[in-house]
Every structure is written in structure tokens, then in C-alpha cells.
Amino acid sequence: MSLLEVSGLTVGVEHSPHALLRDVDFTVEAGQIMGLVGESGSGKTMSALAIMDLLPAGIERRAGTVRLDGRDLVAQDRETVDRNANDMTMIFQHPRSALNPTMRVGRQIGRALEINQDMGRAAARSRATEMLNHVGIPGADRVARAYPHQLSGGMCQRVMIAMALACRPRVLIADEPTTALDVTIQAQIFDLINDLVEETGCGVLFITHDLGAIAEMCDRVTVLYGGQVMETGDVRQVFTDSRHPYTQFLFDAVVREADPSVEEKDVNFALQGCRFGHRCPYAFDACAEFPLLREVDTGHLTSCFLHQKENALGSA
Amino acid sequence: MGRYLGKRLLISVATIVGIVVIVFFIVRVLPGDAAIARAGPYANEEKVAEIRDKYGFDDPMPVQFVDYFTGVFTGDFGVSIRTDGDVLEELLIRLPASLELAFYSVLMATLVGIPLGILAAARRGTWIDGGARVFAVFGSSMALFWLGLLLIYFFFFRLRWFPGPIDRLPIGTEPPPMITGFYTFDAALRGDFGLVFEAFRYLALPVITLGFVLAAPILKMVRASMIEALDSEHVRTARAIGVPPRSILFRDGFRNALLPVITAIGIVFGYMLGGNIIVEFLFAWPGVGRYAYSAIQVNDLEALQGFVIMVGILYVILNVVIDVSYAWIDPRIRLGKKVSS
Amino acid sequence: MSTTDPARHGDASGDRGRAARSGRSFEAPEIGGETVRPPLWRRKPLLIVGFMILTIFILLAVFGPLFVTDPRVIDTTNTYRPPSSDFWFGTDKFGRDVFARAVHAARLDISIGIVVAIAAMVVGSTIGVISGYFGGWVDEGLMRITDVVLAFPGFVLALVLVAAIGNSIPNVVVAVTVAYIPYFIRLTRAQVLAERELEYVDGAKLAGNGRWRIAFRHVLPNSMGSSVVQAALVAGWAILTVAGLAFLGVGIRPPTSEWGVMVAEGAPDIMTGQWWTALFAGGMIVLAAMAFQFIGDDLGTEEV
Numbered sequence: 001m002s003l004l005e006v007s008g009l010t011v012g013v014e015h016s017p018h019a020l021l022r023d024v025d026f027t028v029e030a031g032q033i034m035g036l037v038g039e040s041g042s043g044k045t046m047s048a049l050a051i052m053d054l055l056p057a058g059i060e061r062r063a064g065t066v067r068l069d070g071r072d073l074v075a076q077d078r079e080t081v082d083r084n085a086n087d088m089t090m091i092f093q094h095p096r097s098a099l100n101p102t103m104r105v106g107r108q109i110g111r112a113l114e115i116n117q118d119m120g121r122a123a124a125r126s127r128a129t130e131m132l133n134h135v136g137i138p139g140a141d142r143v144a145r146a147y148p149h150q151l152s153g154g155m156c157q158r159v160m161i162a163m164a165l166a167c168r169p170r171v172l173i174a175d176e177p178t179t180a181l182d183v184t185i186q187a188q189i190f191d192l193i194n195d196l197v198e199e200t201g202c203g204v205l206f207i208t209h210d211l212g213a214i215a216e217m218c219d220r221v222t223v224l225y226g227g228q229v230m231e232t233g234d235v236r237q238v239f240t241d242s243r244h245p246y247t248q249f250l251f252d253a254v255v256r257e258a259d260p261s262v263e264e265k266d267v268n269f270a271l272q273g274c275r276f277g278h279r280c281p282y283a284f285d286a287c288a289e290f291p292l293l294r295e296v297d298t299g300h301l302t303s304c305f306l307h308q309k310e311n312a313l314g315s316a
Numbered sequence: 317m318g319r320y321l322g323k324r325l326l327i328s329v330a331t332i333v334g335i336v337v338i339v340f341f342i343v344r345v346l347p348g349d350a351a352i353a354r355a356g357p358y359a360n361e362e363k364v365a366e367i368r369d370k371y372g373f374d375d376p377m378p379v380q381f382v383d384y385f386t387g388v389f390t391g392d393f394g395v396s397i398r399t400d401g402d403v404l405e406e407l408l409i410r411l412p413a414s415l416e417l418a419f420y421s422v423l424m425a426t427l428v429g430i431p432l433g434i435l436a437a438a439r440r441g442t443w444i445d446g447g448a449r450v451f452a453v454f455g456s457s458m459a460l461f462w463l464g465l466l467l468i469y470f471f472f473f474r475l476r477w478f479p480g481p482i483d484r485l486p487i488g489t490e491p492p493p494m495i496t497g498f499y500t501f502d503a504a505l506r507g508d509f510g511l512v513f514e515a516f517r518y519l520a521l522p523v524i525t526l527g528f529v530l531a532a533p534i535l536k537m538v539r540a541s542m543i544e545a546l547d548s549e550h551v552r553t554a555r556a557i558g559v560p561p562r563s564i565l566f567r568d569g570f571r572n573a574l575l576p577v578i579t580a581i582g583i584v585f586g587y588m589l590g591g592n593i594i595v596e597f598l599f600a601w602p603g604v605g606r607y608a609y610s611a612i613q614v615n616d617l618e619a620l621q622g623f624v625i626m627v628g629i630l631y632v633i634l635n636v637v638i639d640v641s642y643a644w645i646d647p648r649i650r651l652g653k654k655v656s657s
Numbered sequence: 658m659s660t661t662d663p664a665r666h667g668d669a670s671g672d673r674g675r676a677a678r679s680g681r682s683f684e685a686p687e688i689g690g691e692t693v694r695p696p697l698w699r700r701k702p703l704l705i706v707g708f709m710i711l712t713i714f715i716l717l718a719v720f721g722p723l724f725v726t727d728p729r730v731i732d733t734t735n736t737y738r739p740p741s742s743d744f745w746f747g748t749d750k751f752g753r754d755v756f757a758r759a760v761h762a763a764r765l766d767i768s769i770g771i772v773v774a775i776a777a778m779v780v781g782s783t784i785g786v787i788s789g790y791f792g793g794w795v796d797e798g799l800m801r802i803t804d805v806v807l808a809f810p811g812f813v814l815a816l817v818l819v820a821a822i823g824n825s826i827p828n829v830v831v832a833v834t835v836a837y838i839p840y841f842i843r844l845t846r847a848q849v850l851a852e853r854e855l856e857y858v859d860g861a862k863l864a865g866n867g868r869w870r871i872a873f874r875h876v877l878p879n880s881m882g883s884s885v886v887q888a889a890l891v892a893g894w895a896i897l898t899v900a901g902l903a904f905l906g907v908g909i910r911p912p913t914s915e916w917g918v919m920v921a922e923g924a925p926d927i928m929t930g931q932w933w934t935a936l937f938a939g940g941m942i943v944l945a946a947m948a949f950q951f952i953g954d955d956l957g958t959e960e961v
Contacts, residue, residue, distance in 0.1 A: 015695065054552050057440070085558030092556075097549040102571055102647060112557045147647040160553070167557050327804075334805035342821045453703065453954050456890075457946035459897050461904045461920055462939030469927050469936075480928075587810045594901055598924075612820055612907055624817050628808040 002027035009064030035218035053081035095156035106144025112166035226275035233300030335628035393622035403622035412497025414603030424527030433538025455532025537580035541573035707951030721760035747933035774892035781841020789849030829908035848880035893949030
């Protein structure tokens with residue numbers, strides 16, 4: 001049983017037939033980092049917000065289950081996700097605006113400690129300073145008394161990580177934690193996340209558009225395109241033996257400029273069928289149906305009819 | 317912080333100078349013979365000439381301006397034609413009555429506007445939100461004098477719950493000895509709670525009239541800035557780390573929505589410094605607004621311009637106070653940038 | 658978190674609950690994928706209500722006077738008649754028909770409201786564009802002046818202006834317009850400051866447009882949105898201001914049929930129980946102002 005198991009997650013805009021996420025499945029294992037990769041607009045952040053029950057107004061979760069250790073977190077009324085910060089917490093892309101501008105950062109960490117570790121106010125205060133130290137902030141005493149606007153972006157992200165640590169989560173979602181930061185800070189933040197996994201054995205959902213970061217950080221990876229899972233599996237499997245045409249093009253685009261022959265298809269793939277259908281040079285009749293994820297190798301799944309063709313033909 | 321305040325004060329002084337210039341321009345330079353206006357409709361040529369001479373209207377405009385300007389900054393607002401009294405003195409005697417009315421009206425508006433605004437933002441899109449919005453629109457399209465008349469008709473004429481529009485206290489009642497000038501405070505300080513009660517009874521209708529109208533802009537601003545705060549990324553973080561809803565609403569939401577709310581309350585209070593002419597007239601409230609009303613009736617421009625300049629100056633001072641409170645509320649203003657490490 | 662969490666974005670119990678009740682029609686796959694938006698009266702009900710009230714007032718202002726008696730006619734045999742089928746709003750102390758007066762006043766008050774709003778918008782936006790687009794000392798000077806003007810409540814400023822230039826309808830219109838111009842200057846200037854940094858302005862420059870042409874043909878139209886909303890609100894406030902001045906005996910004076918004048922004339926009657934002479938005129942002021950507020954409020958609200 002996986003630590004976090006997301007299945008059939010479907011999210012859309014109110015009053016619109018379009019889905020932002022369609023039938024998204026993936027799992028996160030304890031002590032591992034699952035990468036979630038895709039272009040901008042592919043639904044990476046939306047997936048995270050849907051799992052965390054932090055979707056913005058006007059966007060709704062229409063279907064899907066979220067299981068933590070087999071416990072279904074989607075509440076009985078199906079409108080909310082029943083999780084607390086001990087189960088899951090999240091760090092964000094823009095660390096400075098993710099911190100409360102009118103609260104000293106030490107207090108913000110302290111608050112997370114009070115809520116999630118049942119600490120008293122005084123204990124939380126000194127522990128917060130220790131944690132700032134722990135995430136590699138020099139002069140933690142002074143920084144604890146600072147407001148976010150007085151700190152650099154990198155420091156703010158460390159503060160965010162300290163806050164996340166204070167929650168003692170079983171799953172940490174890191175949404176592009178280094179995208180808004182200097183490249184030189186990136187490695188340090190990555191190290192912090194790796195340390196966190198080692199120390200606490202939590203699972204991490206690591207969201208990025210950077211394939212290099214995936215290769216460096218992750219054990220497994222899920223590739224999203226247009227709100228649909230294209231492929232999921234071990235990083236090695238997906239990187240060296242990608243099965244989905246989209247994934248193949250994605251990797252090609254990294255190593256060389258490639259322009260697949262794109263045809264206009266007669267199906268509105270935004271509403272039905274495979275989300276990649278309109279750009280896929282291999283698309284055929286079956287692609288007008290929604291492709292479910294199928295296992296192509298142990299733990300390696302892809303949502304492409306090309307790999308189900310033989311099966312389909314066989315049974316016909 | 318010090319520099320911020322210094323710059324702020326400099327701009328304020330410039331604005332006060334501007335206020336005096338503009339009021340002078342409106343009253344003296346615009347068409348209309350001030351002396352004839354002052355002398356009133358029944359004055360003869362001699363009387364007009366006498367007034368011209370007395371107020372220096374025969375002097376060249378720049379001389380008049382310099383006289384007037386230096387007068388204002390040495391506390392000489394001129395002499396009222398109507399009462400022959402010193403305008404500044406007469407205004408200052410009446411100011412506490414106006415400020416007491418303003419204080420309780422803004423207090424009521426705040427006590428109504430803030431909770432309703434928070435509730436509307438927290439329950440966005442529900443009937444509570446819709447109701448709050450209609451209430452706000454209703455308040456901002458209410459005519460003060462009409463609402464006041466309705467209240468007088470129902471609560472005085474019909475029900476006799478509250479006293480009629482006479483004054484601050486029943487006729488013949490000795491006001492409490494002046495300490496703050498607020499009858500409610502002064503009576504309470506003397507321990508005369510019967511008098512406090514009476515003072516509140518006389519305050520009630522004008523305060524309700526003004527409070528209802530003033531609640532609207534406060535409500536709107538609270539709702540808008542609360543929604544902005546609640547939609548912010550740091551509130552998302554607070555929710556991610558499991559902060560309880562109530563704490564999110566107040567500590568992460570309202571605390572960060574305070575600046576625009578303070579501004580709104582300040583603007584409303586500033587509006588009250590002169591906007592109560594109607595209510596003071598209607599309820600026979602002996603404040604600066606009614607003084608201005610009486611001045612208008614007999615074309616006492618000297619008194620009127622004194623009133624307007626006072627309103628402008630009070631407003632500017634109020635704005636400085638608001639800006640200082642900003643610095644107190646928002647650490648981004650209070651503390652400069654960067655803790656280096 | 659529970660569904661009763663009040664700090665939720667968009668509020669679970671409200672937004673999502675409504676979606677659930679509406680049957681989730683969007684789940685049916687629909688080729689073409691048009692977004693199914695609720696009808697206008699569901700999204701902006703206040704706008705519709707405001708326009709309906711305003712339409713009634715405009716019809717009343719345009720055609721009403723043709724159907725009522727002369728509001729100036731004094732009839733001492735018919736003083737203080739309560740509202741009846743003959744005199745819908747009753748009669749006042751001179752026996753004048755309050756309804757006829759109120760209808761004639763509608764023509765005056767609604768026109769003043771609209772004229773003030775448009776005049777203040779045109780003048781204010783023009784100054785705002787010049788101030789914002791050209792900047793420099795012109796901007797600095799204009800901003801200091803608006804600072805000073807905004808130090809007075811609009812009502813007080815209009816009051817002093819009328820007191821200085823004299824009581825008459827045109828003078829009131831000018832005074833109230835002047836009092837509202839600074840709001841439009843500020844608003845337009847702020848919009849222009851944001852707008853002029855956008856790339857289409859650079860594009861227009863490269864295409865060889867002159868400064869004035871860019872300011873007024875390109876930047877101004879894109880900066881007018883909030884000014885139009887503001888104009889709707891100002892039309893309502895102008896009616897309140899004019900009536901408030903008239904109530905104090907400033908600007909429009911008796912025996913003119915004007916709502917504020919009528920309330921002022923009727924106010925003493927309240928103390929003797931003749932509520933109708935002031936109530937109806939005041940009610941029309943509030944209703945007319947409210948129509949404009951509804952329109953402005955809903956126009957200015959982003960769709961959720």
C-alpha cells in the first residue's frame with residue numbers, strides 16, 4: 001500500500017465543461033520523492049492544490065479519491081479533503097508572498113509548532129529558532145524576529161521549509177520550490193528536502209518543470225500534459241524507456257530541437273479523447289476515447305493506446 | 317521612520333497652505349462683491365463702504381491675501397458678521413459637540429461595518445454577503461436629512477422613545493464641567509450617570525442617522541480588503557500548515573486587511589468633520605456644523621471660511637495620524653528593508 | 658477541515674453547494690465546449706434592478722410633467738390633505754400637489770445628477786490623462802491641487818462654492834461638478850500610470866503616433882473603465898449633494914420643485930404629524946440615488 005494514493009482526480013472550472021485535470025492517478029511512497037513534471041499549465045500545481053483542498057474560488061474537484069495509508073481523505077460530503085498538516089503540508093513557489101507579511105517569521109514557525117506538535121508558546125518560540133538554525137540560517141535568533149520583507153527569497157524558502165518541518169507531515173508537497181530563487185540557492189534547497197526525507201521518512205511530491213531537477217531529486221516521476229497523466233514510473237524507466245509519444249517528445253526537446261509532424265484531427269481533444277491527441281503524430285481512431293493508465297512494465301504505466309493496440313486488436 | 321514622518325509633515329504643511337489659498341480664492345476672488353454680501357440685502361451705500369474699509373476689501377488683492385494669510389497662521393480667523401465674535405474662538409467652543417457626535421457616529425459605523433464586512437468576506441457569495449452588499453448600497457444612497465426626519469418622526473413624534481431635536485441635553489439641564497468637552501465623558505468622570513444617560517439619549521438619533529450612512533463605506537472596504545487578504549498566498553500557507561479557520565480569518569486575514577480599513581475609517585471620520593452640517597442643523601446640535609449653517613443663512617462669509625479652513629486643517633492632521641498608525645501596523649513601513657546575514 | 662470553515666476561498670458551503678444544487682449540467686460532454694454562464698440577472702441582479710428603477714425615473718422625468726397638474730398652483734382650500742386618490746402624495750401647506758411637484762422635481766434632479774457625472778468625468782479624465790501621461794511638474798502641480806481640494810468633504814466644498822458664487826441652478830451644477838472632478842483626476846491618473854508602461858504604448862510610439870494622440874487615442878480609452886463605474890456612483894451622490902444643499906437653503910431655493918427643497922419645506926410639518934410633505938420627496942431622492950449606486954456597484958464588481 002502506498003503512503004499517498006491519488007486516483008481519478010478530476011478538477012474543473014465551475015460552469016464550464018472543460019476539465020483542468022482528468023482522471024489523474026499517482027502514488028507517493030514513504031521515504032521517496034515523486035516528481036510531478038509537465039509544461040506550464042499542465043496541471044501540476046492544480047493537482048497539488050486539489051489534494052491539499054486549497055483550490056481557489058471558482059475551481060472545483062469533481063471526482064477522485066485521495067488516500068493516505070489507505071484512509072480516504074475525501075470527506076463524506078465529497079466537498080472537502082479531510083486532512084490536517086500532520087498528514088500533508090506544502091511549500092510554495094513564491095516563498096516571500098507565501099509568508100504572512102505582518103508576522104515575525106519565528107512566530108510563524110512557532111505557530112505551526114503549537115498547532116501540530118502541541119507545544120506551548122514559549123517552547124515553540126525557542127524550538128522555532130532551533131529549526132531556523134537547522135535549515136541552515138545563520139543568526140537564527142535575529143532572523144526569527146524579522147519580518148518576511150526583510151529576508152531574501154532563499155531565506156524565506158528556508159523559513160517555509162522549517163514551517164513545513166514543524167508540521168511533521170507524512171507527505172510534503174513542494175511546488176517548484178526553487179523556481180523563483182537564484183540558481184545558486186537551488187542546490188541548497190534540494191539538499192534540505194533530501195535531508196528532510198532521510199530524517200523523517202516522509203514522502204515528497206516534488207513539482208517542477210525541470211527535467212534535470214527530476215533526474216537529480218526523484219525516485220519516481222509522473223508526467224502530466226493538459227491535465228492528463230501521460231506516463232508514470234521509476235525515473236530510470238521513464239527517462240530511458242519512455243513509452244508515451246508525449247514523453248518521448250519531451251525528452252527529445254531537452255536534447256535536441258524536434259518538431260513532430262502535427263496534423264489537424266477531427267476530434268475536439270480538449271473535451272474528449274487523449275489530451276495529447278491533437279499534437280500526436282501517431283494518433284488513430286481509438287484516441288478519441290479517454291486512454292486509461294495501463295502498466296507496460298513493473299510499476300511503469302502509460303496512458304497511450306499504442307501500447308494497448310495489440311490487446312485491443314487481439315480481443316476484437 | 318523619522319524621514320518618512322518628516323516628509324509626511326512637510327507635505328501636510330504645504331497642503332494646509334494650499335487650503336488657505338484656495339479658500340481665500342473662492343471667497344474673495346470669485347465674482348460677487350464680498351462687501352455687499354456681508355452688508356446684507358438692506359444695507360445702504362455707506363454701510364457697504366464702511367464694511368469695505370473695516371475688512372480691507374479696498375486694498376489690492378495681494379495685500380488682502382497677505383493679511384488674511386498671516387492672520388490664519390497667527391490664529392486670527394477674522395470676525396463673524398453675524399455675531400461680531402472672533403471666528404476661531406466661536407468655532408473652538410462648538411468643536412467638542414461636533415467631535416462627540418463624530419466620535420460616536422464613527423464608532424457605531426465601525427462596530428456595524430467591520431463585523432458585517434468580515435462576515436460578508438468569509439461567507440462570500442452567500443445570501444449573507446448579498447445582504448451586506450445591499451445594506452452597503454442602501455447606506456451610500458441614503459439622504460442624511462431624510463433618514464434623520466424619519467427617525468425623528470418615528471422615535472420622537474410617534475413613539476417618544478427619544479427626545480426631540482433640541483440640543484445636547486434637556487432644556488435647563490446644567491452641562492457637566494468641561495474636561496474633555498464630551499458630555500458623556502465629562503458626566504461619567506464626575507460620576508453623574510443620570511446625566512450620562514441623558515446625554516446618550518440626545519446623541520442617539522443623530523448618531524444612528526450618521527452611523528447608518530457611514531457604515532456603508534467601512535463595510536465595503538472591509539469586505540474588499542478581507543477578500544484580498546483571504547485570497548493571498550500567505551493565507552494559503554496558513555491553511556496548508558493547519559491554522560484553524562478562526563485564526564486565519566482574524567490573524568492572517570483581518571490583520572493584513574487593516575491598512576485599507578484604517579484608511580476607510582479615517583476618510584469617514586474626515587468626512588464627518590464637516591459633513592455633519594445637515595445633521596447638526598436637523599437635530600439642532602450646537603456644533604461647528606450648525607455654526608456654519610447659521611453663517612450661510614446670513615451670508616457670513618468670514619465665519620464660513622473659518623469653518624472650511626478648520627475642516628481642511630483637521631482633515632490634514634487626521635491624515636498624519638492615519639499615516640503614523642500605518643507605520644505602527646505595517647512592519648514593512650515601520651522597519652526598513654533587510655536583515656542581512 | 659470542515660465545511661463550516663469560514664475562511665475558505667469562495668466558501669465551500671456557498672459556492673460549491675450552489676454548484677451541486679444546480680445539477681452540474683456541465684458534466685454532460687458538450688462538443689464545442691462553450692462555458693455555461695448563468696444568465697445576467699443571476700450574475701448581476703443589482704445592475705438589472707438599478708436600470709429598472711432608473712428607467713422608471715427617466716420616463717417619469719421625460720413624460721411625467723405632461724400628465725400632472727401645475728406644481729406651482731396654490732390652493733388655500735386644499736392645504737395639508739393626506740395622500741388620497743386625488744392627491745397621491747397629498748398636498749402641502751400651500752395646497753400644492755406634492756406628487757406633481759415630485760414629478761417635476763424628478764426632471765430637474767435626474768438631469769443634474771447625469772450632467773454633473775458626465776461633466777466631472779470628462780473634465781477629470783482629461784486632466785488625469787495629462788497629469789498621468791505627461792508627468793513632470795504639470796503632474797506635481799495638479800496632484801498638489803487635488804490633494805488640497807480633497808482635504809474638504811465634497812459637500813463642504815460645493816457649499817462654499819455656491820455660497821461664494823450665488824444661488825442658482827447652473828451655479829449648483831458647476832459647484833458640485835468641481836467638487837467631484839478630483840475623484841476622476843485621481844482615478845484616471847492611476848490607471849494611466851499603469852497603462853503607459855504597457856507595450857502597446859511603445860508599439861504606438863514606434864508606429865509614429867504623437868504624444869497627444871497616444872495619450873488620448875490609445876491610453877485614455879483603456880483607462881476609462883473605472884471612471885465609467887465611478888460616474889454612475891457620482892450621478893447618485895450628486896443628486897444627494899444637490900438635495901442636501903437645497904435642504905440647507907443653498908443653491909436651489911423655494912419655490913422651485915426640487916426634492917431637497919420639498920424635504921426642507923416639509924420638515925417642520927413632521928413635528929405636527931403631516932409626514933407626507935417631506936417623506937415622498939425624500940424617498941425619491943434615496944430611490945434615485947440607489948438606482949445609480951446599484952448600477953455602479955454591480956458594474957464595478959468583478960465576476961467571480
